Amino acid sequence: MIHPPASTCTRRGWLALVAGAAALPAVARDGPRRGIKLGFDNFAIRALGLDARQLVDHAVALECDSVFITDFGPFQGRFEDAVLGEIRRYAGDKGVAIELGSWSICPTSQTFKPDWGTAEEHLALGIRMAKALGSKALRVILGNQADRLTPGGIQARIADTVAVLKTARTRAVDAGVKIAVENHAGDMQSRELLGLVEAAGPDYVGVNFDSGNACWALEDPLVALERLAPHVLTTSLRDTMVWETPTGVTTQWTALGEGCTDLAAFFDCFERRCPGVTVHIETISGFPRTFPLADREFWKVFPDARASDLAAFLALAKRGHEIPPFKPPAGPAKLEAERAYQQAELARSIMSCREQFGLGLR
Numbered sequence: 001m002i003h004p005p006a007s008t009c010t011r012r013g014w015l016a017l018v019a020g021a022a023a024l025p026a027v028a029r030d031g032p033r034r035g036i037k038l039g040f041d042n043f044a045i046r047a048l049g050l051d052a053r054q055l056v057d058h059a060v061a062l063e064c065d066s067v068f069i070t071d072f073g074p075f076q077g078r079f080e081d082a083v084l085g086e087i088r089r090y091a092g093d094k095g096v097a098i099e100l101g102s103w104s105i106c107p108t109s110q111t112f113k114p115d116w117g118t119a120e121e122h123l124a125l126g127i128r129m130a131k132a133l134g135s136k137a138l139r140v141i142l143g144n145q146a147d148r149l150t151p152g153g154i155q156a157r158i159a160d161t162v163a164v165l166k167t168a169r170t171r172a173v174d175a176g177v178k179i180a181v182e183n184h185a186g187d188m189q190s191r192e193l194l195g196l197v198e199a200a201g202p203d204y205v206g207v208n209f210d211s212g213n214a215c216w217a218l219e220d221p222l223v224a225l226e227r228l229a230p231h232v233l234t235t236s237l238r239d240t241m242v243w244e245t246p247t248g249v250t251t252q253w254t255a256l257g258e259g260c261t262d263l264a265a266f267f268d269c270f271e272r273r274c275p276g277v278t279v280h281i282e283t284i285s286g287f288p289r290t291f292p293l294a295d296r297e298f299w300k301v302f303p304d305a306r307a308s309d310l311a312a313f314l315a316l317a318k319r320g321h322e323i324p325p326f327k328p329p330a331g332p333a334k335l336e337a338e339r340a341y342q343q344a345e346l347a348r349s350i351m352s353c354r355e356q357f358g359l360g361l362r
Helices: 011-022 042-048 052-061 081-093 119-133 145-149 153-167 169-175 190-200 211-216 221-231 263-273 296-300 307-319 333-357
Strands: 038-041 066-069 097-104 137-141 178-182 205-210 232-236 239-245 248-254 279-281 288-291
Touching: 038 042, 038 052, 038 333, 042 052, 042 066, 042 333, 052 066, 052 081, 081 097, 081 119, 097 119, 119 137, 119 153, 119 169, 137 205, 137 232, 145 153, 153 169, 153 178, 153 190, 178 190, 178 232, 190 205, 190 221, 205 211, 205 221, 211 221, 211 239, 211 248, 221 232, 221 263, 221 307, 239 307, 248 307, 263 333, 279 333
Parallel strands: 038 066, 038 279, 066 097, 097 137, 137 178, 178 205, 205 232, 232 279
Antiparallel strands: 239 248, 248 288
């Protein structure tokens, strides 16, 4: 039974969560289990503004094995090893693992922020924090799709990121922390991310696999996973609905099981090729993104796209159909509506993963 954390969820929001979860098909929970840990990425419930301990409590409420804290905000500026060690013990006592992430380490990306010093200083801080929290991986990003149109294109940004990663090799190896670079917001296609990992060194650099972001790079998530599987260290997963439009395709991220990703095949591949890796759900649902494939100018963003990969992505659009976006009310009720919506999307996804796809150890 899922119980609401009283400090973080209004009664109305919880009722919305339960109503959404109850709409799932009834599947026996004692069905085949895959032995894969199940958790969530804190960005899935970003509107709640939870701190690290509250995120652990939310993981307990959802009967999760892990919580993936993908930014430093929930630590409220307290990055001391002693403080982080207390959070690690708090989570451990509740049977919840913590994995850690942060943002861009590419100094020439449009997304890079000097909030934690230089890119090298940011990466060093993240490695130290990950070690203190017991996280075997530190998720970072390069940037987003806009970086593909910067001087030198994505290959120049990859080279700049690799240079930063190489400064941290000894530190990462000594700490027992691998650096997981995400395919983020359409910045890199899977072939490009694979090249980054190989250039930096797969002994200490791997991948945080994001299934929704694969679609933003015009890839079928299953195809991208098959290519990157040997290097996947952790995940931020959601489903995606893809459908054809007169000028191209539109994508909209959804709760797991409500898009057109072949999730049965996806998790079969994941179980076989990513042993020991946790599935973290990062639902960011409710808004469409259109890709004008009929516009010749658009292809400046993906000048080296492979026909076989594009064909697999277009096959998703053949299976999909348009779905309505989420439109929260304006005014004071907006934040409560967003909180309830995000919690419901996450709860349905967790239940779908557990009951339809055999994920989770609890």
